[in-house]
Amino acid sequence: MLQRLQLDATEDTPIVDFDASTGLLSVIGRALPEDAHSFFSPIQIWVQDYVRSPAENTVIDLRIDYFNSAATRYIFNILLEFEKLTEDGKNVRVIWNFSKADEMIAAKGEELESMLDIQFEMRPF
């Protein structure tokens, strides 16, 4: 079983908690790392391992208040990995949490939904 991936938040990076046993993968916080590559690469590698032996149901719970343009690209690429699960007939769902006051994040979620073959659930708070 893939080891649980847990990262604490910093000023520039979000909390990451990916649990392969339950299939609940959550990201909460801000994503504007100065070096986006070194932050996201281990996460991407974990996801690549995960999609090889995924849980029956995968829920990607995202609540990101800010991401810079580099982070946007890495997040998209990571989400792209999950499309393989859809192709394999597994259940994958992205929960896109966003503040009602933040139209940018809401729009970003809609854009991502249009760009990916993954089920999105928009959850304003």
Place this chain on the structure above:
Amino acid sequence: MFGDARISYAFFGLLFGLCFPLIATLFDITVQGQDVSFANMLAAQQNQPLHWVIDSAPLFLGLFSFMAGRKQHEVVLINEGLESQVRQRTEQLSEQNEELRLIHGELQDGLDRISQSINYAQRIQDAIVSDLREMQSDFPESSIFFRPRDVVSGDFPWYLKHDGKHYFAAVDCTGHGVPGAFMSLIGYFLLNRIVKDQGITETGDILCQLHLAVVNLLNQRSDMQVHDGMDLALCRVDVEKREVQFSGACNPVYHVGREGLEVYKADVWSIGGVHYKKRCPYISQSFQYETGDVLVMFTDGITDQFDAQGKDKFGYAPIKKLVTDPQSGEVAAWSNVIGLEMQQWMGDHRQMDDMLLMAVKL
């Protein structure tokens, strides 16, 4: 000799103690009406056994004083120990201080060298990135608000006059600072090459070509290592036909006309990097304009900037207000207006990204 408290205390105790038998004996012979002489004193001592008790005073007082001196001596020793410890610590501290001073000096040197290097890089970026004087002379009532997060920037305004048409873009490269500046140079040269050398004129085609060129240049097709690229709003203005053609990679354009504000949305695909499976050609949108209309393009460094509390983002509303409110004044002054508003908005909060807003009065 008197440096040691034990000896000096014992000595003075003894001396003080000697006063008692001396005074007692003198008192004795004076009372008896005898002359003061050594022989008489000796006799008084022999005749009065009480004097012997008094004679022991120097011994006891000396002894007690010695014991007090011993305590005093201990205190002195402790003090000396403490003083030497303090001296040692002080020495250690001053050594560490010196070490820190050296490290600080080295860091300062490094920082100075890096700053100088970046400042110099800024000169190059300023020189290369878009000759805005040409834009100012072709469109005198245009305005550019440009606030890099660091000295050099990943955002850049681009202007090119080619074949009777004018091309404008507000470009936001991934990253900021030095990596952003590298990308901005790539973007600048590719845009020039595509329009000037390759003769591509449709804005959608320019973006498609730009995407392919960035992917090609950074070898982004096979590995997933480099995700960099850019978001931009690109406009082509045909003054004769009074027509604007727009294409956007993530960033929109605002058309401010007599009837108010019209927002043209961009495609969702960024330039470069990401392997969008569903990627499709960029759409070219055309619209007519009248003299005096304004085109506004900007990067997300402005809209995404947090306020002083780090709670809310600047958003689109202040930009919409800027471009529609008559109180904003002449277009040429907009950069100052938005600059002041941004400063008030962000307060002490750090600037999170490069900021760029271009407003062109047609």
